[in-house]
Amino acid sequence: MQHYDVAIIGGGHNSLVSASYLAKAGKKVLLLEKLDYLGGAATSSYTFEGIDAKLSRYSYLVSLLPKQIIDDLGLEIELAPRRYSSYTPSPTSTAGLLVDKVDQAETQKSFEKISGKTDLESWNQFYARTESIAKKLFPTVLEPLRKRSEIKSLLGAEYRDFIERPIGELIEGSFESDLVRGVVMTDALIGTFAPNRDAELDANRCFLYHVIDGFTKTRAQCKSLNRYCNHAISNSTTVLKRATQPASIACSMTRRHWISSCG
16 A cells, blocks of 8 residues: 555645645655646636637736745746736727836826826825735745734734725725726725625735735746646655546656556
8 A cells, every 4th residue: 555644635736836845845745636637726728719829717816926936846937027907998988098017108198098197196106005015915925824913013004004994995095087996996806706895805805915916917928737737746746636537547747747557
């Protein structure tokens, strides 16, 4: 009977990272995945028929992946900055709000068509605050969870507005245009069913996940999912996956190749 030090159920990106660190520490790891591929929410797939482009199914905030993990595990990931933050058409005119991080003049013209210069100034001030929060909060994500009092002390005055107060109230009071408010609020509502003014603060949590990143909204251009998986699992990890047939597939992952014994 095979003996393993650790068994991990599920082959998502968090499991792959955990398995890799355990293997690097000399542990013999068994990874169990019911699907016939690894990666979980971080996998990409062909979404539109006839279009030769893959999109992430669920997990797209690679900016939440700390550089320390990339370095520790030797991951081959190329990160590319995203020029266009967003484009939002106006429901009441032919104009739209374009946020271009390269061409500030185009962004300014776009804001002026929607709400004048006031909201652009408010936008810059608002995201300067979130950048300040990110610089303080993101370095703590690989540390033991800090106490509320410690985070409050770390963030100072920003703690109340962005963590204790419903984020919708802050956004509504910061911008004049409903369209601009909606664009900012998007980061607080993606993946939730929270209202704009959320007393439970679920929207705040979602918003913070989108703004406390370490790569300022870059998106990953991974060479391939297989290569990512190969680098996340070392020789001392065995992967058991469910096949399309009743018999399971036992796969041992090396840093470069799949070695499969498939019946």
